[in-house]
Amino acid sequence: MLYQKNGNIVNQHIVSIEDRAFLYGDGCFTTARLKAGEIMLWERHLHRLQQAVTALRMNCDIDCIKKDKDRFLKHLANNATGTIKIVVSRGESQRGYALPNQTADIYFYYYPVSNHLTHPVILEKVGIIAETLASSFAPLKGIKTLNRLEQIMLKSMAMQQQWDEALCFDAEQNLVEGISSNCFVFIDGIWHTPDLQCTGIDGIMRREILARMRYYQIPHQVRMIGKSEIPQIDAGFLCNALHPMHIMGQLMLDQDIVQSLDRQKCLQLFDLLQLKELV
Structure with missing residues (x-):
């Protein structure tokens, strides 16, 4: 599995216990099919994330997600096939439900598959x-x-x-x-x-x-x-x-x-x- 946070590849899969995604499930995600190095139905996934961050009132520029996607795919083989998961967390904050002001954290995960099915x-x-x-x-x-x-x-x-x-x-x-x-x-x-x-x-x-x-x-x-x-x-x-x-x-x-x-x-x-x- 390959793992990226805010555009940077991370070797250790560590999330702070003060991250609101961990504390409250405060964030959103989408899971996509990666086929031959391309995220299938990407524009639909991007639209889903835009709707979610707007509804959740998250400080997340959708252009940052686009740029992080491009950075992430450069680390994969051109013919890579598998699953891409994108998670947007509101990030770390002090205790309490009040919305903090900081920029959201954007995570990308890649899970390779060995038996890609091409039929129903x-x-x-x-x-x-x-x-x-x-x-x-x-x-x-x-x-x-x-x-x-x-x-x-x-x-x-x-x-x-x-x-x-x-x-x-x-x-x-x-x-x-x-x-x-x-x-x-x-x-x-x-x-x-x-x-x-x-x-x-x-x-x-x-x-x-x-x-x-x-x-x-x-x-x-x-x-x-x-x-x-x-x-x-x-x-x-x-x-x-x-x-x-x-x-x-x-x-x-x-x-x-x-x-x-x-x-x-x-x-x-x-x-x-x-x-x-x-x-």
């Missing part, structure tokens, strides 16, 4: 999480802050059930997303993705796929999808910035009810939207 992944078991997602605090709606405790607990629940992933719902029993991904489902001959008015993250890949659906005139809807509609799902997939399509093979509706989904429908969409260029 099949998730054989996708469960239904009983616990509901909390409604987002309005100023932080859709912002990917450093507070991921909800996802950590949900991931633990899914692992206990031996599920590959799981679908999550809000307090009104509307479908929101996967644990670490957005979702698309095929119902009544059309693709749908949940409306994220109350909670959830409007992910990088979700935005890209919706843009491609509009461009290629693929019928689709962004709407509230009730839990009662889940048995009507004919096909579905999950997506995040690291991969455009994780196909849902089976939905574990109950301990004794398993719903097999149409994988071919997802593969056809994968080809129609030319998503191979994003993996």
Whole structure:
């Protein structure tokens, strides 16, 4: 792993215990796919960070992130492939919640991968999480802050059930997303993705796929999808910035009810939207 802080390569992975990212989760992040030395969907990731630092009222010049990215990539091989994580922390401060004035710290991480996949992944078991997602605090709606405790607990629940992933719902029993991904489902001959008015993250890949659906005139809807509609799902997939399509093979509706989904429908969409260029 290669590690950079504020444009400088750092050999020791040390963060101060007075850093607000450690104390309060006071910061934001984005995780991106690096392919042949290029950060995929970079402009979307940059826009996400701009929205986040503005919402969090952080003293962070977006041009500094751009410059740090260019410096960081110079340390990698031209054909490097893997994962890039960018973290923005408000930095060190005295005790208390009051916002300090100093410039935010910008961290870049690079994680190489040895088995880069170029095709959709099949998730054989996708469960239904009983616990509901909390409604987002309005100023932080859709912002990917450093507070991921909800996802950590949900991931633990899914692992206990031996599920590959799981679908999550809000307090009104509307479908929101996967644990670490957005979702698309095929119902009544059309693709749908949940409306994220109350909670959830409007992910990088979700935005890209919706843009491609509009461009290629693929019928689709962004709407509230009730839990009662889940048995009507004919096909579905999950997506995040690291991969455009994780196909849902089976939905574990109950301990004794398993719903097999149409994988071919997802593969056809994968080809129609030319998503191979994003993996």
